[in-house]
Amino acid sequence: MNNLIFLGPPGVGKGTQAKMCAEKFSIPQISTGDMLRSAVKQGTPLGVEAKTFMDKGELVPDRIVIGLIAERIGEDDCKKGFILDGFPRTIVQAEELDKLLSKKNLPLKKVVSITALDEELVKRLSGRRTCSSCGEVFHLMFNPPKTADKCDKCQAKLFQRDDDKEATIRERLKVYKSQTSPLIQYYGNKRILEEIDGSLEIGKVFGLICDAIGNSR
Numbered sequence: 001m002n003n004l005i006f007l008g009p010p011g012v013g014k015g016t017q018a019k020m021c022a023e024k025f026s027i028p029q030i031s032t033g034d035m036l037r038s039a040v041k042q043g044t045p046l047g048v049e050a051k052t053f054m055d056k057g058e059l060v061p062d063r064i065v066i067g068l069i070a071e072r073i074g075e076d077d078c079k080k081g082f083i084l085d086g087f088p089r090t091i092v093q094a095e096e097l098d099k100l101l102s103k104k105n106l107p108l109k110k111v112v113s114i115t116a117l118d119e120e121l122v123k124r125l126s127g128r129r130t131c132s133s134c135g136e137v138f139h140l141m142f143n144p145p146k147t148a149d150k151c152d153k154c155q156a157k158l159f160q161r162d163d164d165k166e167a168t169i170r171e172r173l174k175v176y177k178s179q180t181s182p183l184i185q186y187y188g189n190k191r192i193l194e195e196i197d198g199s200l201e202i203g204k205v206f207g208l209i210c211d212a213i214g215n216s217r
């Protein structure tokens with residue numbers, strides 16, 4: 001069963017790679033960041049609470065994201081497998097996930113840890129622009145939209161996520177190092193960790209990931 005986790009600092013391309021793998025293997029990509037942004041956009045109580053943390057580049061409280069994930073992996077489309085993108089991000093979340101998965105008898109197949117240097121991540125994130133309507137992601141240098149500030153797919157306006165501004169990016173990287181990177185050892189000890197160089201070109205990274213998770217390209 002393809003139950004996978006994609007781990008990595010902000011900007012390393014884990015969302016892009018998770019999306020590509022999800023399409024290839026016809027399993028859902030479950031991004032807690034996307035779920036939270038959608039709750040913020042809808043103005044739900046959960047979204048209002050989460051926004052205060054997200055705007056500062058901090059992690060939202062474990063209980064919020066654990067609740068979201070517990071509900072989501074219980075849905076029918078997860079029966080064939082899933083990719084967790086941006087979850088877990090703390091040891092507490094990883095331990096709670098272990099409990100949830102063992103209750104459902106769903107073993108984790110692999111944890112893909114994607115890495116890159118901080119300066120590369122800052123460069124990538126500060127140029128990122130997101131569509132305000134469909135969520136498509138562009139990059140001013142690496143993947144520019146055909147018309148400035150407009151989405152190629154739906155023509156809606158592009159915007160820069162508040163948490164993609166440089167000061168917030170630095171804070172997110174700090175948070176990743178202190179709270180999320182211990183998960184590399186956590187999953188390394190379980191012998192399911194695969195480390196991938198995220199500084200390579202997108203297609204190359206994808207190939208390495210496919211090889212690492214043991215599915216032919």
Ligand code: AMP
Pocket residue numbers: 010032033034036053054055057058059060061062065085086087088089093163172
């Ligand atoms: P992302 O799109 O994955 O970079 O997530 C954007 C923001 O959402 C993060 O900076 C956190 O504030 C919040 N977030 C997403 N996933 C988690 C998580 N698993 N635990 C805590 N906060 C999260």
